[in-house]
Structure formats: structure tokens, C-alpha cells
Amino acid sequence: MRTPARLLLAAAIAVLPATLHAQFGGLGGTEPYTLEGIMGKDQNAARDTGWFPISVGFVGNDKAPERWIGVTAFITWDGDPFVGRENLRRLLPDDPVLLFDGPPPMMKQIQQAPAGSRLKVRGMLNSQSRIFLISGVKVTPAGTGK
Amino acid sequence: MACAAALAALLVSPVAARAQDLTGSVVLDMKGTLAADKAAASEAGWQAITFGFTGLEDKTVRWFGVVHASLFDGDTFDARTIINAASHYDPTVTIVGPPELAKKLHDLPNGTRVSLGGVLVPSTRNMMLGVVKALPPPAAK
Numbered sequence: 001m002r003t004p005a006r007l008l009l010a011a012a013i014a015v016l017p018a019t020l021h022a023q024f025g026g027l028g029g030t031e032p033y034t035l036e037g038i039m040g041k042d043q044n045a046a047r048d049t050g051w052f053p054i055s056v057g058f059v060g061n062d063k064a065p066e067r068w069i070g071v072t073a074f075i076t077w078d079g080d081p082f083v084g085r086e087n088l089r090r091l092l093p094d095d096p097v098l099l100f101d102g103p104p105p106m107m108k109q110i111q112q113a114p115a116g117s118r119l120k121v122r123g124m125l126n127s128q129s130r131i132f133l134i135s136g137v138k139v140t141p142a143g144t145g146k
Numbered sequence: 147m148a149c150a151a152a153l154a155a156l157l158v159s160p161v162a163a164r165a166q167d168l169t170g171s172v173v174l175d176m177k178g179t180l181a182a183d184k185a186a187a188s189e190a191g192w193q194a195i196t197f198g199f200t201g202l203e204d205k206t207v208r209w210f211g212v213v214h215a216s217l218f219d220g221d222t223f224d225a226r227t228i229i230n231a232a233s234h235y236d237p238t239v240t241i242v243g244p245p246e247l248a249k250k251l252h253d254l255p256n257g258t259r260v261s262l263g264g265v266l267v268p269s270t271r272n273m274m275l276g277v278v279k280a281l282p283p284p285a286a287k
Contacts, residue, residue, distance in 0.1 A: 036222045051192030051212075051226060073214060073222040081177055081214030082259060082284065085192065118223050 030126040033084060035098075036073040038142075041115035046070040049116075054088070056110070057096035059131060064111050066096045069119060091130055098125075102134030109137045116142030173218035174225060174273070175263040177281070179211045182256045187211040193229060198237030199248050207237045208252060210260070232271050239266065239273050247275040254280055 037054075040046030046053030050070020058064045074084035091097050100110060102123065113119060122136035179190035187194035191211020198207050215225035232238050241248045254260060259281035266273045 038223060049226075072226045073216070075214065082179075082281075085213050 029128075030124050031087075032077040033087075033123065033125050033132075034073070034075050034077075035069075035071065035119070035121045035123075035132070037069040037071040037119050039113045039115055039117050039119060040068040040070050043068050045115065052088075052092070054092070054097040055095050056098045056100055056132075058107055058111060059099050059101035061107070061111075067110065067113075087125070087127055090127065094130055097130065098132045099130050100134055101131050106134045106137040109139050110134075113139045114141065118142070171265050171267045172224075172228065173263070173276075174228070174266045175216050175218075175261070176210075176212055176225075176229075177214040177259070177261045179213065180254055180256050180258050180260060181209045181211055183209055186256070193233055195229065195233055195238035196236055197251065198240045199252050200240060200242050201245060202248060202252055204252065206252075228266070228268050232268065235271060237271075239271050242272045242274055244275065247278045251275065251278045254278075257283075259283065 038046070038049040040049055040053065043053050043055070046068035047070065050072050052071050054069050054071055055066045056069060057066045071088070073081065074088045075081045076083050088097075100107060100121075100123075110119065110121070118140040120136075120138040120140075121132070121134060123132045123134040125132050179187070181187035181190050181194075184194050187209040188211065191213045193212045195210050195212055196207040197210055199205075212229060214222070215229055216222045217225050229238070241251060251260070251262060261277070261279045261281055262275060263277045264273050264275040
């Protein structure tokens with residue numbers, strides 16, 4: 001490769017991150033998060049039990065009704081709730097706010113979680129697509145502690 | 147002297163393992179942003195609350211936008227319940243000491259991200275601080 005072409009390639013690589021950041025508004029790409037919340041029977045119930053209600057849909061299962069979760073925590077892999085809140089707020093106008101995807105048994109756990117149960121969901125969030133790729137789910141029935 | 151008495155009262159009160167039992171005390175950690183007023187606190191956090199301070203000459207309350215709250219065992223569910231139940235009071239939480247940490251929290255500028263922890267008595271909404279830490283602003287991370 002000739003030197004000018006190399007320089008051009010190097011320049012393109014150098015500005016790529018800034019270009020992507022500007023294009024996608026610094027949404028953070030795909031990052032691991034932990035979501036904690038209480039399953040609500042509807043939006044109002046979720047609003048009563050969490051800091052904020054979010055609706056969740058399920059990728060590949062259009063027939064499954066969306067569920068409402070009252071979010072009590074949304075934190076990054078290193079425990080930063082500020083970044084978690086910032087990124088979740090950017091998604092709040094959408095409905096559903098998050099699209100869950102992942103292993104069928106985990107998806108089923110969330111879909112069938114009774115209202116009032118406590119959820120702890122780990123996964124990777126792609127902010128552009130709103131897809132939350134689940135890697136771990138813990139559902140604790142209401143009133144039984146942890 | 148009054149502070150020592152308050153500390154002793156908090157220490158001897160039974161620690162509630164479960165937050166639904168609001169008769170004891172709980173170890174509460176919170177992260178959030180100090181703000182100038184309710185609107186700014188609501189913008190900065192999920193829930194806007196106020197801190198009052200006993201023993202300080204300046205009687206002003208501080209607005210705080212709660213971004214995260216958990217109990218000593220990491221329970222965010224009950225922590226949110228406790229704060230939400232107290233949120234309509236003004237001040238939401240009364241900081242009773244120790245004086246140096248109370249003053250530190252009171253004097254931090256608006257916009258500061260703060261991590262604080264201590265022992266809260268939900269029934270009285272009195273809190274004895276154990277730690278107050280100013281977190282770096284987002285750009286400095």
C-alpha cells in the first residue's frame with residue numbers, strides 16, 4: 001500500500017470513534033447492565049413499586065404480551081447507577097422500553113413472573129436497538145424475601 | 147453531647163433485617179446528585195428528596211436527586227420502598243450527625259454527585275451518617 005493511502009486509512013481509523021459517537025449520540029453501544037425491579041400487573045402498578053415503570057417486550061415472540069416492571073436499580077457492570085439512569089432515560093419514550101432476548105428458559109421466567117415478584121436480570125444492552133440480551137435471571141416471589 | 151446521645155440511640159435500636167418492618171433501623175446507602183431545588187433534583191434523579199440537618203446554624207435543607215439506593219445487603223427493592231414512603235415529608239431525611247459528615251454533606255455544591263451511607267430510622271426519618279463521598283463528575287470519569 002502506498003504511503004498516502006496508508007495515511008488516509010490511518011486518518012479514517014482515527015476519526016471513526018468520534019464519527020460513531022456523533023452519529024449515535026454517545027449511547028454507549030452494547031454494555032453489560034443489571035436491572036432490578038418489581039413486576040407490575042400494569043403501568044400504574046409498576047409506577048407504584050419502582051423508581052420508574054418500564055415496559056418490556058420479547059424478541060421473537062410477538063404474541064407474548066408486554067410486561068411492566070417498576071425499576072428499582074439499573075446499574076452498569078462497574079456499579080454506576082448514574083450512567084445506567086442516563087441510558088435508560090434515553091429509551092423511555094419508546095414502547096416497549098426494552099426488548100428482552102436470550103435463552104428461552106430465561107425468557108419464560110420473565111414472561112411468567114407473577115405480579116409483585118422481584119426481578120434481577122443481568123445482560124447486555126444495545127442502546128440503539130433497545131435489545132437487552134439476557135445472561136441471568138432471578139425471580140423471587142413477592143413476600144418471601146430474597 | 148446531643149450527637150453522642152443520638153448515636154447511642156441509633157446503635158441500641160434493633161436493626162431491622164427486613165425493611166417492611168419500619169420499627170427498627172436500617173443501613174442505607176444512597177447515590178445521587180445535590181441540586182438547587184426540587185425541579186433540578188427531579189431532573190437529576192429518580193426521586194427528589196430533602197435533607198434537613200440538626201445542630202447546624204444554617205437551617206437550610208438540601209435537595210437531592212436519588213439515583214440509587216440499597217440496604218446493607220444490597221436490597222434495592224426495600225430501599226426504594228423506604229425512601230418513597232418518606233418522600234412526602236419535608237425534610238425527607240433529617241441528618242443527625244456526626245457533625246463533620248453532616249457539615250460536609252451540607253456544604254457540597256449543587257450538582258455534586260454524592261455517595262452517602264449510614265443508619266436510618268424509618269419511623270423518625272433520622273439518619274446518622276457513616277460516609278459521605280463526593281463522586282467525580284461525569285466528564286472526569
